[in-house]
Amino acid sequence: MATNAEIAGRFEEFADLLEADDVEYKPRAYRRAAENVRAHPSPIADYVEAGDRDAIEDIDGVGDAIATKIVEYVETGSIDELEELQTELPIDIADITRIEGVGPKTAGKLYHELGIETLDDLEAAAEANEIQAVSGFGPKTEQNIRDNIEFAREVGTRQLLGEARPLADDVLAFLEGIEEVERCEVAGSIRRWRETIGDVDVLVGTNDNEAVIEQFVEWGSVDSEIESGPAKASVRVGEIRVDLRVVVPDEFGAALQYFTGNKDHNVSLRNYAIDRGLKVNEYGVFDVSEVDAGPDGSAESGSATGGSQRIGDRLAGETEEGMYEALGLSWMPPELRTDRGEIAAAESGTLPDLLTREDIRGDFHSHTEWSDGNNTIEEMVGAADGRGYDYFGLADHAEGPGIVGGMGLSDTEILEQVEQIREVDAASDIDVFAGIEANVDADGEIGLSEAAIDALDVIVASTHSALDQDTERATNRLVRAVENPAVDVLGHPSGRLLNERSGLDFDATALAEAAAAHDTALEVNSNPRRLDLWGSTVQAAIDAGAKIAINTDAHQPSTLEFMRWGVHTARRGWAEPGDVINTWEPEEVREFLH
Template sequence: MVRANEEVEALLQEYADLIAISGGDAFKARAYEKAARAIGGHPADVSKLDVPGLREIPHVGASIAEKVVEYLRSGRVSVIEETRAAIPAGVRELIAIPTLGPKKAMVLYEDLGITSVDQLLDAVHAQRLRDLKGFGEKTEENILHGISLLQKAGGGRILISAAMDVAEQITAELSRITGCERCAYAGSLRRMRETIGDIDILVAAERSAPFMTALAELPSTAEVIAHGAKKTSIRTTKGLQVDLRVLPPASWGAGLQYFTGAKAHNIRTRAIAVRHGLKLSEYGLFDSGSGELVASETEEEIYARLGLPWIAPPLREDRGEVAAGLRGELPDLVAEGDIRGDLHTHTDLTDGLSPLAEMVAAAAARGYSYYAVTDHAPNLYMQRMTDEKMLAQREAVRALDRRHRGMRLLHGTELNIGPDGDVDWPDAFLAEFDLCVASVHSHFNQSRQALTRRLVRACENPHVSIIGHPTTRLIGKRPGIDADFDAVFEACARTGTALEINAHPERLDLCDEDILRAKRHGVKFAVNSDAHSTTHLPYMRYGVGTAQRGWLTKDDIINTWPLTALRRFLRGGARRS
């Protein structure tokens, strides 16, 4: 169920890594990386494009286009197969470790003969890496953390976006079957967790057999793990387990409640049921003595009979939501429809894939009231930004703003927070932007004290309105930086600097637990897509889901505010008050 674009993106990225491992041309490796990203973010299905069509995608030249067509026709690319064969399998295994790049993987193979993760672990524990050039204690720590991330990822958990694609396609297929009264996904996906172990699908119908058979026969089904009248489990061609349960329509609410909440949440609600002389199961809420059905058709009925308001799925983690419900203090959670605009996006002027006009049109189609373009500033040297380019873009943004009467355009930038906390451009230049997002993009391994000081100094810069992707983590690939984030949160609250909830599913940074901590400090937030393509703008749903898991309301999030209130915050009035 993964789009052909994503398969091709993974293939070209692998080839770029293979080129780097083998000591090939760095510019060639970079070209394949750019092409991989461009194809992954391209809105059209590349499986339907020929070579000329592929060449219209930015960064895709004739040679790359021909390889893509070869792969889509045959499932393989001869030159990539040959390159794979020339590189020891052990080295390819090592580069799967987050924090370990291809060059270091090759050094480990050539100098120490390491060809597996287990051998690498043994070498680290024996301190054999410290004699290698470019390696040291910090490298060992990073490698151990990377192996830990790899092992967790190997537990079968995937990003929420990939799981959502699968779940929505399956629910759409099953909803078409005669007799389906309701169909939805449940479990950790409905709770909007950042990674998903398996997918729970529920159907309300009188007969289960047609649905069980349909799931087993889907083109994406690689293996039927179990097939029964009440539950069928399959594994998709991408290795993801899907569990389908068919419930009587009268039990829909009870089943949805039972299969959505985290285990600890369900234990707590069942305990409340017991105190009320009731028994709660996936089929309903029953009187313990008589066995009489008390409630079952809707979740609202179930919670109400337990003396609770309906609890939104992202809250059902046993983090105080039941107690808050009993006190009548559950938050009115932010919803995706509350988001009035996106405040962190990119165009092809730097590392984005879509031109300015296309990004603006896509944002307008989402019904936004305002939209910010925030391309990278010059200190991120690979983006080759200049004063002249940025000023020319500002004129283009202003011209488009005059044409988009229903959506106001803001011209901003994403600044790079340097090792000492300084940012790109002098104050006079920064003052002309509508907003500045500031983010850490390098020097991740500084000391805890230096990283904390660096972020705090950025918060104290009067031109910085938002700290972008604050911990810099990439889920399953790169750990967050080691800073004292309580000190950073305090600085944000003191200076009136918003913290970003980056909605890209590989980031979701801040995570829900950090949001809860930051909220206690009085921090305001911005939920942004960090879109590098028109196809990334819908990632906003994942950022909002993460905000909900952090108990945030509209009042907490600056891009749910009217434009006048937002402008007042961005001008610094909120920070000085």
């Protein structure tokens, strides 16, 4: 059954191809529909199955024509009008527009001028110096394309965490309902909450492999079976591959540990064990101090499966906690298992007390219908109140570079909106902050009047343009923004869009030190297409003493749920509650913003 993300993807492709064909107005309508379909809290395919056309058309931005296309796609797996457009413009539009600076219009022009349809075509043209000969292009653009081809190819094979994790939750719920399953959990990058993942890895502990695998491949959500065997199976659900591995319950903890950490973490942990006369693998922790060592000194000679890996006295394996305990280490949260000092911290008992979703008391960055949001101020504040927040900030777009379609507010409009926010605040049970998302221009300026600055409670300053600057200029730009006394939060610092554009490459340590010195919080933007900052840059910020703000950048009430992704991203950066300003008491927050 088609997921909301799949449906949204089709409309995003529609928008890109129409824009590549120089069609006006329609692309924006399709993009708005795609955003709202993607964020819709319920499976839209269920509405189609139930014949509930009204529920489909109730989605903001979805009118009769788009609703018809949704029904067509869910029922047939295709949209005739989109296929006709693909025939007219046979461009791998998603792949090509992952190149920084290459948008749909550029892709369309390169197709018409040079016949470029794929990344391979684009690379060949760049290497042959053909692109710089096209009107409006030049050597710099051509070199940028060469530099970004590898990035575009790599991200094209990965799925967004925000699309894959809900599927993983569904897989776990299904497996937990199978009688023969004793234990199950996700593993791999999705358990570490990495921002993009290659596939969904799931581990099951059972004494009846055959029964579990048979029911797994017959799960109603499966679109196709890729392979299956006595101990594992792979299926495709929509565009995502799901890999199941089954083990005996007594070795579930060992396998979970083994298949969760990244390669560097597992190598470091294995070496840590070897230094202590132990061996750690997917079957358990073994004391091999009395076992003859293999050629690598680790007593691991022989086959990589079966009994040859179970030599020595087994000390642990049933639980993951027991695995680490047998090594003399504290259990490590999965988000930390990336070999950035977690083993030493576990040995010394100094692992961070990571924040949780329950620690979050508010949000400083959300949008309303005043700019590009879908709801009123009252509706957004009501949704925040319904989530149990103590405070909530509205931060619609200000005018500036990168804000298209007249969606940014002028200084006069900002002052008018502040008056309305004050009225809502007075009638609300939670504190409502009047904010703005100002635009950081190419030189680090934010372009707000003193009157607007004085009227606002919180200013989130974000980059939306000139995202191809070199590292030095990008860093200086962001540092200048955080040094501005008017700026409270630096929003989505790199400006990246996962699987779409890489954004600014900046010196995270230099930015963090400047933010700490000027009491400016650095944002973890929780939109699953951004997750910006990310784990290592959050850790750099915390090490420098800078504060973090985890914001949803919500454009409608349902996307306040994006906080889930932001919290786990901050956990990947070793964030504790005190590091994150929206875990603080309202009085502390007001003092920080003041």
